[in-house]
Amino acid sequence: MTQFCFNRSIRIPMVCLLAVIALASRAPAAERPNILLAISDDQSWPHASAYGCQSVSTPAFDRVAKKGVLFNNAFAASPGCSPCRAALLTGRQTWQIENAGTHASSFPLKYRTFPERLGEAGYFVGHTGKGWGPGNYKVDGREQNPAGPAFSSIRTKPPHGGIRNTDYAANFDAFLEQRDEGQPFCFWYGASEPHRTFEKGVGLKTGKSLDDVEVPSFLPDTPEIRSDILDYCLEIEWFDTHLARMLDRLEEIGELDNTIVIVTSDNGMAFPRAKANCYEYGIHMPLAICWGDRVPGGRSVDDLVQFVDLTATILDAAGLDVDSLDLTGRSLVHVLESEKSGQVDPERTVAFSARERHSSSRYQNLAYPIRALRTPQYLYIRNFRHQRWPAGTPQKYEANGELGPPHGGYHDIDACPSHTFLVENRRQDAVKAFFHLAIDPRPEVELFDITSDPGCLVNLAGSPELAEVESRLREQFEEYLTRTGDPRVVNPDGGDVFETYRRYSRLRSFPVPAHVQEERDRLRGEGWTYLFDGESLDGWRVSGPEDSFEVVNGTIRARATSDQAHLYYVGPEGGADFTDFELVFESLARPGANGGVYFHTSWQETGFPNDGHEVQVNNSHKNRTRTGSLFSVVNIDESPVEDDVFFTQRVTVRGKHVTIDVNGERVVDYTEPDDYSHPRYTGRDVDHGTFALQAHDPESVVFYRNIRVRRLEPSEDGGE
Template sequence: MKLIKTFSLILVLMLCVGCNNLTDNQDKGHAENVISNSPNIILFVSDDHGTDALGSYGNPIIKTPNLDKLASEGVRFTNAYCTSASCAASRSVILSGQFGHATGSYGHVHDYHHFSTFDGVQSLSNRLSDAGYLTARIGKYHVAPEAVYLFDEVLEADPRNTVEMANASKNVINANKPFFLYFCTDDPHRGHPFNPDPWDAPNTFGNKEGGYAGVEQIVYDPKDVLVPDFLPDTKESREEIAQYYQSVSRIDQGFGKLMEHLKDAGKLDTTIVFYISDNGMAFPGAKTTVYEPGIKLPCIIKDPTKPKGGIVNDARISWVDLTPTILDMANVSFNADEFHGKSFKDIIYEEKVEGWDKIYASHTFHEITMYYPMRVVIDGDYKLIWNIAYRLDYPFASDLWAASTWQAIYRNDEEYFGKRTVKDYMFRPEFELFNLTKDPSESINLAENDTYRETLESMKAKMKDFQLKTKDPWLIMWDHDSSLQGTGVNL
């Protein structure tokens, strides 16, 4: 009798294990079926590239033929925004669909800064892997922890050589199932050393004597570059911008090589391509600020299933929208309430779009020594910046402080840095209100103008609502509003 009972128990256990294996296999099969007809997706992210340095965005000097071709065949957004003009903070938003103030991604990950996303966050790469995609990353990572931002494959190449990066991606491109390739360059970020010797030497922006294997060196004459109006038109600025342009042209060549590999694999018609940057150019007045040069960025998308290209879309979209949009395009189901952004899949190829005129931005740290939280709402013509720590000097990133572009002004005790006085750049008011249509340079602060009192209060209300909905801890800075604060007691 005991033998029969024992045999019966073993049989039941075997059946249970078999059922579990069957369920696992069914789940895997379901995931593979879900994505069998889904597109490949490439998310190409450059490092510190503004709209100022692309031919398709109106720069007649810089040579970016491959990215310009992408724009002519796809869609170029003219109002695309990151949420924080800082590398790590911005990338966490790109890959999570949530603002950094809600995920713990307040600033830089590397070295002693050590900000990190909360463990419970589900990232884009993890979601796509779970759905059956092959996910791979190459180049700059700059997010943590790896368990949150996990990829099936990590490819190795020099992140300053985008041609080498493209070549290293061939096996992923030739995979026998849909892939998601997260392709992140180090260009055109400033290069080491950040402190030049002599002080007025331009930063290299990753350029080097002799260049990079497989990459044509495209050199620019400083007298020919275009100096944005937020920068001083000085010898130092022009020399640094020329180096920046050279780095951007290297990106373009690598992008072209990546498209060649797609074509050779026969996957140009089945691959959606995104080109974006994490934040604006690495110059004072852009990177680490929430002014337009810091957060208004290139965004070019090509969906080969769409018959028409060369579209210019003026909808306001944000990097917090990217994760839900890519999941939507990949046919991966998700709960929209899990994200702070929303999918813009259905309006990508629309030339006239209504209802896409509002975005938010949220910056807290760059380096850990740079505490200067700012919150932004843009709605219609108006933009409100709340400088929460306005009593502090505006902090400098270490590489931007050492930049000859800044030092030429600082050492010579110049009054102006571009259109702003040095004093106004260093010491911000609590609120800055701009009419972006009439004042695209953000040089006229309307916050203290009684004529705009009603507009200011309306924009403040929208900002508070945004902070409440996204569980921003800095909501407490409005009249000590502690509605989001915990008890401090573990129950």
């Protein structure tokens, strides 16, 4: 029997009422606090005057710290803008949010953000300036920035070059004017400062002193570097100025004490070996939080804080049941409400950070994947593709197609005077070591004692004296990343799924790496022909929607935009025909994807090919014909490989004999009978023809790369 609550003549089903209450909040609306999250762009700890930094003045940040808590050990989820912001928005580590966990990609709709959750719970939500980005949130079906509706239309005249003209504080006022009386709000203040570029020399021009600068130990202590740091500090002060106006506004309207104010940054300073690196100056962030009388003020806390903890804190303070949400972080509310300083929660002694691709800095947009574990004393780093250039390939092709200068690359370092200084003075004895620190290849494992080496200069990995420490950190590292499902650790080859995520910002072109070119030359010498050059679809022709196939990071991405589509190899001269051959290709199937590669087929305008046979690529689609199958002829019902991992298939045809190997293991050995006739497609037989890649349906995404073929001489008996 359905129960009802009665209020005069209104009847509401009890189950619905309970659901609404649970969704909105565990606390009455009047008790729910407002939330102001202020996040600068590229600011390292300890660059705020509350931390004792002499080269910058941040009275608003200091006000929040004095009124509440100054955190000494807050760590960004990533040393890059969009992945760190995505982790903060979702409460999940960057390796748990697919495309959103890498730089300038997309933001899958299935990952809920705290502004979305708060909006559903009755909060008035908005953002000004930089929300989530860079990237393309619309491609996944989002209608607005994941940080909430934009309030950025009010402009101002910037005092200096390099500063945006967005009047952040005025836009906050406009936001407040639009909310209903008594409605709690959540506002994301995302300054674009102190992101590059800066007006060169503006710090000195405005009266700052070179003597006040403390140069990090990984940079040369020169007037040029000091001046660049002063310019950076001036932009931090611009961020702080708008924060001060927002705090004053909240105080004027009587809302400051009912507002949780969180002030931090997204990643470290845009200098060599800081931003885009998991070293201390890339991931260690300023953080101050106040919340009226709920938070005893004037405290300095040493607990290690992860950005995903901030998400849980916001939702917990707003009254949502964080235990029922799919969050990785843990709420800090009990730490905030404590009267203790120093280490408050004895369990908060570890933090993690990660990066994949940052800028377009390497051949085929390859990443430099890093994972880092930080404890109160040590920083443990794993560089998963340490053979690559950590700061990016040294040389690139210019826009006109010509090869640029030898040191014109390194695009994981923002263009800036400090970068230019290192490159131009790299041969000088006083600079040489700093240049190589920034750009040289790194070992797979790095270990630093942060208490004595905050600049991360002396790698202690492999040191006999620290063998026990390193072993313990490695176990912590692997346990956490395994438990939280990091593809880089769960499956040694699984992390390559990150390489498939499309970058929506500018793409650069780089020379083919020497080892790649050597391998290609060797295979060509053995009679192999590459059917896909990694850059274009030259030699291929689409049947079906043209946009079902695109080149992404050196792969062919197959995803039908409506019905099925096929990409036929027609060859450089417009025709291709193969009888006996070896075909080798690598593919990666996203979860639930169905795809395949046809051989001995021929071009047709629409539909599934009538000719040839299909080698299946399908690990988890509802169609149970799995990877390696010779579709509808020799069917495999259990995939030999996993989703989200590149694997290699080798198809060999001699006469009527077909073999299929997956990662070197034979899964099909089939000889077609002379009287064979396919029950549905009359041309589905072993004969001759070309190859075709399949885009099966809009929900199936498959990537193909390193597609090559070698013609074989037929044997007399038609076998191998």
